[in-house]
Amino acid sequence: MALDQAERKAAPDNRTGAESLLLGLKSAGIDFIFANAGTDFPPIIEAFAALDENAVPVPVTVPHETASVAMAHGYYLLTGRAQATMVHVNVGLANSAMGAINAASDNIPVLIMSGRTPITEHGRRGARVSPIQYGQEMYDQSSLVSDVVKFHYEMRYPEQGGLLAARAAVLATSEPKGPVYVSLPREALMDIVPASNADAPCLQAPATVPYPDPAAIAQAAQWLSAAKNPLIVCQRGDPDGRVGAALADLAETFAIPVVEPFSIRNLMASDHPMFLGYDIKMPLAAADVVLVVDSGVPWIESLHRPASETKIIHLGPDPNFQRMPVRGYQADLAIASDASAGLTALATAMEPTTSMVEERRARYARLSRERLEKAAENAAEGCASPMSTEWMSHCVAAVMDERAVIFSELGVLPGHLRVNGPNRIFSNPHSGGLGWALPAALGAQLADRERLVIASMGDGSYMFANPIACHQIAEALELPVLTIVKNNSMWNAVRRSVINSYPGGAAAKSNRMPLTSLEPSPDYTQAAAASRAYTERVEHGEELPAALARAVEVIRKERRQVLLELKVAASDKH
Structure with a gap:
């Protein structure tokens, strides 16, 4: 019984x-x-x-x-x-x-x-x-x-x-x-x-984090201290922000520029004077020593391979990324370590600042300012119908307070956002399993109901997210996520790949490239409205700032989810 x-x-x-x-x-x-x-x-x-x-x-x-x-x-x-x-x-x-x-x-x-x-x-x-x-x-x-x-x-x-x-x-x-x-x-x-x-449940503790080999840190510190043009490449930090803080301190103290190519979890504040953004090409070409911090794909070998004489240091819990079957990046030194512990050890071991460091500091601070100014100019040019992704990103940045986070899946452009530190921009993993951003944002909102959580994605990625299920979850759990659907009526990533593979080819010249169109476009607002979300469709860039302000007001006052469907132009760049 x-x-x-x-x-x-x-x-x-x-x-x-x-x-x-x-x-x-x-x-x-x-x-x-x-x-x-x-x-x-x-x-x-x-x-x-x-x-x-x-x-x-x-x-x-x-x-x-x-x-x-x-x-x-x-x-x-x-x-x-x-x-x-x-x-x-x-x-x-x-x-x-x-x-x-x-x-x-x-x-x-x-x-x-x-x-x-x-x-x-x-x-x-x-x-x-x-x-x-x-x-x-x-x-x-x-x-x-x-x-x-x-x-x-x-x-x-x-x-x-x-x-x-x-x-x-x-x-x-x-x-x-x-x-x-x-x-x-x-x-x-x-x-x-x-x-x-029938005893009490078994209690076990996770393994302590790995700390770096002192000899390896000494060698890396020597190379970085002697370098004329050192460079730090990073892609992700830890949820506590320890890696971002250690990275910012190291970069500031020794005037080492930082780039975040193919970023997954942002580390640097947008306006940090040593932050050069998300494009690896020019910084990598000039570098004589590169510190790669926990980055599985620091650059694309066929496009931006560094000079053979450049010293490359990889640092992270698994610096050789053994999970990846094929990964041929040069590694003159691979340091297995908790990333924040390794960066802190490097900062302690490096030599004091010199005149060469101060020259770098002025140069990279100027380049960082110029990057931000250029991004603002490019964004303003896209205030049209359809709007550009640059303008969309610029407007989204304006409604993000200092605690807001955004989950982006072929959505916003990180270089056009303005964030004050690490763990504000989460981008889809390099595995590319689409439909990630919206449910990941729901998990984040569950973790912190008072924080502004935004999910930004292309229309194709939104379809993969099983939106009916996601919006039902948002209503059932009372999660006031802001969902932004960037509608260009196509799988633009596929279209770009075809154009890059066959420039001037038949597909690139065709009026309608096979297997890329998502027309006729569904009314995406209706999927969210079925779960009582507040929805708007925005056709012109001029309308976006006001629409975003209304969306945030609904979230703050009514505590319910919002979906904005934006008409955005397809781009050959992103």
Whole structure:
């Protein structure tokens, strides 16, 4: 006979595998489980209902699996705390795979869990009871994500719940960080944990961060101190902003210019005098020593390869990016280290400033000012119908306060924003799994309900985001995200790729390039309006500042989501 809720709370020796798992996840620091339920979930749902809600993570219903992983991704970027997802067997895991790929590319710790169709046909609690439990079984379900996760395992016995939760969490959050996967058969979830194993959940700590080899730091400091034109290349920092702070101090103290090509999580303030923006070409050509800080793709070898005599230093938790099968960047020195610890050690080891440093300081401060002035001029030229992305970005920057964050997926141009420090601009990972920005922004908004959170994306990326599901989540959880859809009625990234590959070719000359058009354009505002969002369509650039001001006012006063659909011109540059 089943135990009632009061009996279950008082009788830990009668816990199920599902209860053990949920208790273990909470003990491992998991705040939320973003879940898309299926027929494998009854023991999980029963466990949520039976246990004290303060002893388990908060269950969040997410009506599409790709959104669940992206929400965990965005939540981590704002808080530095890993979260969990759970989806339905192989079909749900298949939909989660793109989110897992994005998380792996950006070293985001996410605990991805899925059910596993019952192993047994009869005779055990949790055995098969429906036709789909035959049709959904696989020989190797974990193969759907095993190539990108750090760890994957199938729960075998109910007493493994707490241990697997702890093990998965510490592996996900130890450097280099990344997603992990656990599959959960119904039998193991429904079985009772043996009394001899009904102890408190297993507690484990993530590995401490790696610190740099002093000899390697001394060598790097010597090269950078002696360099006439040193350069720092970076792409991402940490959620706490420690890397950005250490980087800004090092650049300022020794007058070393910084560029952020292919930025994923911004590090530098827009107006920092040593910040040269996002274009690597000219700074790399002039550099004699380059410090690459935790950047998987610091430049494109076929376009901007540095001179052979240039010294290249890579620094980061995994400076050689072993996850990438092919990566041939020159590395005269590869320093495995927590990025902020490595930068701080370099600053301590470098020689005092010299006249050469002061000459650099004046030169790069001037170039930084000129870059900002030119960006403002270019933006103003795009105030038209359709407006330019430069103008759109310039206007969005004007409504962002000092705490606002933006998630961009082929949306805004970072060089036309004005931010005061790190972790204000989050761009889609280099894995390119589209549909990331909107659900990631939802996760960030859940982490901080008072912050202005913006999701900016192209119309094609918006389609990939499963917008009906995302807007439903925003309404259900009362997340007042500002969604900006940049509508150019095409997959412009594909069009640009064709033009760059075949300049002057038949496709480039055609009136309508095959496989790129998204016409006729849907009315994107209606997708959001179905979930009671405030919506506007903006056709002319002159109308945008006022529309953005109204959007922010709705968010601040009415606390509801907003969608703006903007008519934006296609560009051959971005």
